[in-house]
Amino acid sequence: MESLDCLRPRGMMVSYGNASGPPPVFSPLELSKRGSLYLTRPTLFSYVATRAELAAAARELFAIVRARKVRVRIGQTYPLVEVAQAHRDLEARLTTGSTVLIP
Secondary structure, eight states: OHHHHTSOTTOEEEOOOOTTOOOOOOOTHHHHHTTSOEEEOOOHHHHOOSHHHHHHHHHHHHHHHHTTSSOOOEEEEEEGGGHHHHHHHHHTTOOOSEEEEEO
């Protein structure tokens, strides 16, 4: 409810993932009581359901990266022979940004 309270009228809340567990259930009436709010729970496969949609999305993303509108932060690199350590570090939340394996 605190997240909904942060929104202005007609604001949108986007819920990603369940790292902290699923969100609590609430009545849709809470959205109208707080100013005609919107709530969405997007999933990747709703946006890239076909190979053609995936290819188009990838082209768009890489064009944005090439234009430096989005910068990719490489936090760490590992030689490919250390892939097991890379996985351990990822699982242990010891990494930040992107992790790159170098052949």
